[in-house]
Amino acid sequence: MKGIRLLAEHLDISIGTVSRALNGKPDVNEETRRRVLAAAAELGYVANQSGRSLRQGETKVIGLMIESSQEAVENADNFFLGVTSGLQHVFARHKLDLLMLPCPAGEDPCEYLKRMVARRLVDAMIISNTQRMDRRIDLLSRAKIPFAAVGRSRSAGNYPWVDLDFEGVAERAVERLVARGHRRIAITAPSSEVNLGYVFVESYRRTLERYGIPFDPSLVIRVKSSEQGGYQAAHELLQLEDRPTAVILIYELMAIGLYRRLMEAGIRIGRDLAVIGFRDAPRARFLQPSLSCFRMSLYDLGIALGQTLLANMPAYRAFYPDGGHNIIWPLELVPGESDAFEVGASV
Amino acid sequence: MKGIRLLAEHLDISIGTVSRALNGKPDVNEETRRRVLAAAAELGYVANQSGRSLRQGETKVIGLMIESSQEAVENADNFFLGVTSGLQHVFARHKLDLLMLPCPAGEDPCEYLKRMVARRLVDAMIISNTQRMDRRIDLLSRAKIPFAAVGRSRSAGNYPWVDLDFEGVAERAVERLVARGHRRIAITAPSSEVNLGYVFVESYRRTLERYGIPFDPSLVIRVKSSEQGGYQAAHELLQLEDRPTAVILIYELMAIGLYRRLMEAGIRIGRDLAVIGFRDAPRARFLQPSLSCFRMSLYDLGIALGQTLLANMPAYRAFYPDGGHNIIWPLELVPGESDAFEVGASV
DNA sequence: AATGTAGGCGGAAACGTTTTGGGATGTCAA
DNA sequence: TTGACATCCCAAAACGTTTCCGCCTACATT
Structure with a gap:
């Protein structure tokens, strides 16, 4: 016996009640809820994600697709790790977890994405390295998977994106x-x-x-x-x-x-x-x-990106009423020595 | 009607047969298998991962835990993206997907890992940034989750790791x-x-x-x-x-x-x-x-790491009979100018 | 003709969870 | 006493898949 059933038996109540107690639903005595929570903590119970996802049709996971090809690795220079931090800050509020999906070097990004999406592993996607005409955008639109992109593209339709100015x-x-x-x-x-x-x-x-x-x-x-x-x-x-x-x-x-x-x-x-x-x-x-x-700030960019995505997900839209659809991200000049001279000035 | 049931109805055979056909099981006529495969491709059917995981108790996903704190980001310098590529090369052979699990900046790495593991989102884990005494190692050992670590630690027990020389x-x-x-x-x-x-x-x-x-x-x-x-x-x-x-x-x-x-x-x-x-x-x-x-080569390191992990997973052990338990990874000297002089030599 | 065997397939159970409908109990007002 | 209502809980169904068991057919062997 495992999972919620074990917990229910241990407490001598039904699994339905245990589930409701854990998920903060009404219709459960506060005293009972307290006992359930205590027992869950004691037994180290955490809901099996597969069972939950299957039933609810959602996974509470957001995917961030990145590329792991040699060239992408060389050029990324921590960009995604930086953005990730901001994204997580936004997602934490909704108990959403962020997973990074690295597209294998040889595989077609679009096929990879299709595979991942079809498996229903994530509720929504963030894509990056958007191409001029990005088939992934059509794919996600058609599959009705909420998504946001880093970078504009000329692909049809209007979709949420954040891009640099x-x-x-x-x-x-x-x-x-x-x-x-x-x-x-x-x-x-x-x-x-x-x-x-x-x-x-x-x-x-x-x-x-x-x-x-x-x-x-x-x-x-x-x-x-x-x-x-x-x-x-x-x-x-x-x-x-x-x-x-x-x-x-x-x-x-x-x-x-x-x-x-x-x-x-x-x-x-x-x-x-x-x-x-x-x-x-x-x-x-x-x-x-x-x-x-x-x-x-990559962190701030991540925050904006996360909010933009959530604003496009029915379940979370209410939290971000004016979650910008498209954002042009401003940059700040950090002066250095490489242009610190006037043309024609004597040295 | 969705999923495998739709496919079965479309072909007018039972879902059990469809499943067996798709998974390469025996007990299915080659002609039938061909039809099923064709229909699956046509309808773009991909098995729902939640259902499959629930039933089989495995997810076909390997997790790579990384840290997304500011400090980790600054210091990682593409290390993980590089290793990822090698890992995927190994995993692809077994149709395993690699997911990167970035531990949010504020969260305790051990708690995060526990959460992820308990959700049964992954079949095995790779952890990095191993600490001198890493509670994650005890956690994974006790939970009987196969894992491999990048870096030795002094934690009890012998567990698979790959470390630099x-x-x-x-x-x-x-x-x-x-x-x-x-x-x-x-x-x-x-x-x-x-x-x-x-x-x-x-x-x-x-x-x-x-x-x-x-x-x-x-x-x-x-x-x-x-x-x-x-x-x-x-x-x-x-x-x-x-x-x-x-x-x-x-x-x-x-x-x-x-x-x-x-x-x-x-x-x-x-x-x-x-x-x-x-x-x-x-x-x-x-x-x-x-x-x-x-x-x-981060890529080669990733390959070794992947093999070490699989060698410790019952389902894949057979493929890596001599998959090293512990590997000390050699490095190659690339000479530069920073030490290109003899002490005492005239300049 | 009777029996055995293998190939191919369908039915149903099971995985762990959430959710729904309804049943039991208790309280309060008429 | 009765009915209305709220509170709390249980039982069962459902999500999509894999897998076990057993049935049927066809063919080979006696």
Whole structure:
């Protein structure tokens, strides 16, 4: 004899009453409830999740899908662990547990997600690394599984997401550099087919033109958002005829590769060239000279993300009446030495 | 009507047969099996995990417990994501899924684990960050949940674990430094009450004595294994009267803080002082001068860990007849510039 | 023709839980 | 005394799956 039945027998009451007592339902004498709770604690009883899920059709578990491929691992740089903390803070309030579902390296993310969802292992999902056209979004919508995404995509339908304020970052980075006398400012971005690559560069272009600086396509460097990409970006910068005096990175991690290549070429960062990074990557915090960059609190981002998700789950909606559907997450500039000079100033 | 019942009705056979067909059991006509499989694919049927788990008493899920506290996040530096990949490679063979269970920052790890285990959400667990006396090990042993640990502990009983070869690293680091003329070699380590702190320093001591170099306790610097700790270690090094010419770090990440403090003090790393690191932390890969350090493949470690776990699960034991109970994981020296000089050599 | 055997299938029980409908008891007002 | 009502509890059904047991058919063996 196991589980709730054991407990019921031990107390000499029915299992139904035990269940109601444990779950805080009415219709149970306070004295009885007290006894049940005491006995449960004593015997170390915890409800079997399978039985409960089967009956209720819900698991009280939220899944966070991440990728465990080599490349994703290299680039994530603790991003998810940081967000997780914020998510859990929100979920704890509702006795929800967070599980991370790492998609195996070889498997198609969409298939993996389908498998996980169909197994009814989780009540809701958070997906990340959203692609331009992400089949996972259609999948989840059709399966009617509540979800939230980290990152916008162009997939059809409106769904809840939280994304970083790329436009704002590009705008403020340009403003900052222009204020220091820069006129030729390069920018890195992924392919313009990726939503992010488009948005980031557009904002950069608009801001430049606001200052009457013509947009020069050769200053837009399309590379991967990784250390490797940073190295390559630096390489391409060095090839340019009329070399820029500043460069804006779309991902802080790129700075590592970029620094290396520039140092090889004898360029003094923060003297000959200004660099501004973006997004928090602990790995890049220790560059010398220190990197000026836009950062955010992953914890707070996690909180917003969690609330956005819950606001889209019928059972919890009431708790988050104005739970934003879509959130553009602001970033804060943390000044460093990498852009601490005025163009033309004597050294 | 849902699930297997729907499928059975659609095919006009009983649910029992459908189940047997899907699970590759005998006692089902090959033609029937083919039809069932086809229909399942067409209707997108995937067994409900709750029902299955309830019936079978197993979930086909392995849990990897990690910590999501701020400190753990800072120090982990992608360690788990890396191992995960190897684990999954092993588990995939048995159609086991890996879930990461992040222990919320505030919660007691042992209570969290108890909660998760009691819910019967996973068949087995992998725990990490094992403490000197880890209550989780007793808990899992008593609950008869198969598990494996990353890291030895002094907890009672023999249980499966995989740990890094601290002794070997300390020994080889000393050998390497002595060969380059160093006689005063400092070492960092956590408190000697932590098993690791004891083992690491003991090996260092033995190796020194093998070369006839007396052990000097003042050269053992007890600090946290973090960037912060590295900074502090450098600070303490600078206070020493008879300053050492080399230092061995127990965790690569410490190098970041250490470098910073030493550079502030005008010490030239790789010229005035040799530094050797240990364990793979991507964040430290980009230091200048590059760090000599002992590294390993997280992927391969994950594979070994996975096999060790399965070898201890009755259902899978047969696949891993000589699945090592305990594994001391070797590391490989990747030479860098940080110790590339001979003591006394002219520069 | 009778018997044995194997293959293939259906029926039903079981896993542990929550929930529903209703039954027993007690209290209060008419 | 009776009825109405609230309180507390029990019994049973249901969730979706796997598995045990036994039945049926077809075929081979005597």
